[in-house]
Each structure stands twice: as C-alpha cells, then as structure tokens.
Amino acid sequence: MRSPFRPLKVPDPGILDDHRALVRRIERRGLLRGGLSLGALTMLTGCDVTDTSAVGRALRAMSDFNDGVQAALFDPRKLAPEYPGSQVLKPPRFNAYYDVEDVKPIDGDAWRLELAGLISDKRPWTRRRIAELPEREIIIRHVCVEGWDYIGQWSGVPLRAFLERVGADLTAKYVAFKTADDYPSSIDMATALHPQTLLATRYAREELPDPYGYPLRLRMAVKLGYKNPKWITVIEVTNTYPGGYWESRGFGWFAGL
C-alpha cells in the first residue's frame, strides 16, 4: 500500500520539455535570490544570467570560492571524531558510479603502485613493500554527499608517512590519484598530510575485499566519501590542478567535513 503522503499521480517527464522556458526563468530567479549574498553578487557582476554558460561559469567561480574558504578554515592538526569498534558496520556500504556487478577485481600479485610528479623516488610499489610500512587504524564516520553515513574501521599506511618515504615535495599543492576503475581524484596537500588520512589496505582488520578497493584505497576522515578513490594505481604530487571524476561533473573539489 502506498503512503498517503505520496502524490496520487507521477508527473510525465515530458512536462519538463513542454515548460523548458518556465523552468529556465525559475532557475534564474533562484540564482538571483542566491546572488543577494555579497560573495555571489561580486561573482555575478557583469554576468549575463540569460547565458547558460555564463551562469555555469558564475556557479563554478562560486564553488571555487567555497573551496578557498574551506581550505582557509581547515585546521590540519584538528582530528575528526573516532568511534568504538562496536559501532563499525560490517561489511561497509558499497558505492561507486556503477553497479557492484561491474566491479573488476584486481590481481594483487600483478598490481603495482606507480608514482609520478614531484617525487624523488619513483620506483613502483608492490603490496608486500607497502605491508612492511608502519600502519595506523582509524574508526571514522564515512559521510556521503547523497545523505547517508556509516562508521568504518580502516587500517593502512598514513599517507604522510608514505609521501615522506618516497621523497615527495610536501610543499606542492596537490596529491592526485588514478585508479583501475577510471575514477581520477585529487586532494590538497594539507589533507594528504593529515594524521587521519590513510592509504588503506584493510577493513575491520581483514584484507580489503574486492568491491571496497583491494588492494589499496584512500580513506580520509576529513572529506566527503566521493573524495576517497578505490583501486589506486598511480599517485602523483603536482602543482597543477588535477580535478577529479565528480569534480568535472560539477561537484565541489575541496569537499571538507
């Protein structure tokens, strides 16, 4: 039985085509209302809001401005809350931009982690060499931009320790990641050096299962879930903005918590 709070009739999707002009006007009104804030007014000065690309550029500029504010407010010494083991969700929630049936497991023996950019020792890493590095465990909340969250228990090498070990330029702006599932991502150096940022190899003290990023994934306590790439194959340190999968589709880049 359907809930009485749900609409009696689902609108025909074709209605959007029939009323495209009206929808555009509504979007413009919303944008202008949003523009009442001083920052947005500054961004919109001289913009022609009837031009979709101009609106897009204004929104992009606003998002970049937000990224800057978040970066300025970020305290690299402040730790995110950690939780007791009794709250850990086992197994964790799966999410990706594709269905779980399309996950392509990695051959851990053949897998190599390549290094690129501002790193002095670019020799590739195997699973065994990574396992020899000191580990840390964190029990943190995973927060998804979709509105759900869970408590997860992750173990792995602190990214700071790894970057120091390979002689990365820690004054560079960005750390970028390429993955086996074609999900590029990047973070700011301050977050990369945060104590709760791990190159995770285990969940709940067990080897990472295939769908959660085996053999290596990123886990951060201070960013939204979509900033944590799985199945990492390349790490690059750079001063050139690398972007990311969702960022190129309009999501914010900093995505701090």
Added chain:
Amino acid sequence: MSVRAIRCAVGTCLLTLALSASAQAQTPGPSPAPDHMPKPGMTAPEMAGRAADRFPQPVRVGDLAGRLLLRPEESQSVLGRVTGLVRRGDGAGEMAVRLDGALGLGWLGLRAVAWSGFGSRLVAVPVEAVALLGEHVALMGLTPERLRALPTFTPGSATEIPPDETIRLGIVRPFH
C-alpha cells in the same frame, strides 16, 4: 435520533468512501523497471546467479535482525523489517521478514518506528533474493507484489540460524 446525528453519520460514511476511493486511486500501475529492479517470474537459479555476481560478503546473522527491507528504487521505501534467519530442511537459507500491515508506520513513512500496524505478518524470503545496502537490506530477486504473495511464515517451522553464525550476502549500491 436527531437530524444532527443523522447528518454526522451520513457525513462519516461519505468521508470513509472518499478516503477509500483515494486509496484505490493510489494503486500503482505497471511501469518499465530499471535493470536493477527484480524481474517478475525470476527463477531460483536465476536469482542465485544474480546474487553470486554481487560479491557476497560475510555478515553476522545477529547483525541482520532489525534491518529494514527496502524496495530497490530511488525512494527506497520500506517493505518490511528483518526478524532473523532460518534454514529449511534442504539447507536453503531464508530471511524472516515482518511485512507492514494496514496503517503500519512504514506505510506512513515513519520508517524508524518498529510498529508494523494491524495485520502485519511474517514471510520467509530466500537469501539469494536480497542484498546488503549498508545498514539496510534491499529486495533484489522478488517484486514487492511477489513478496506480499509469499505464504505466512510460522516461527518454529524451520531451524533458526544462531546470531553468532556468519553467512554471505551480496551487496548493492544505493538507488539514489
């Protein structure tokens, strides 16, 4: 009986009729289902094959009790609540699910409340027909209509799987 009382009685009858007509009008009609939605008439082997492709993960049986069974659509509406797991004589695992009854709070949209309404009942769902969706469970191998058509499950008619036992269930991403 006064005229006022008769008016009240007639008014109540008309209001009841109007509400029940409205409820009838909400009955959903057939619509094209996305790929991840359960296909009507899916056989047990087909269900098992699809479940095996969802990377089954270990989960403690005791951690499943109380989870919501969700419909695999964007709204992820609540279909019922898991009460436990049982094993049939042939070894097949089934999930005992309490379906929402008339005026159940799941039906009203208050999914966090346990009361399932009048006429709620238990059914046993094959474990191959469900997948883990984080802290919930999603119905993947049966349509909601087939779920509701399942016979009522009688506790004690199958062996209860102890809470400390671990089984493997497929996983699925959110339907947003």
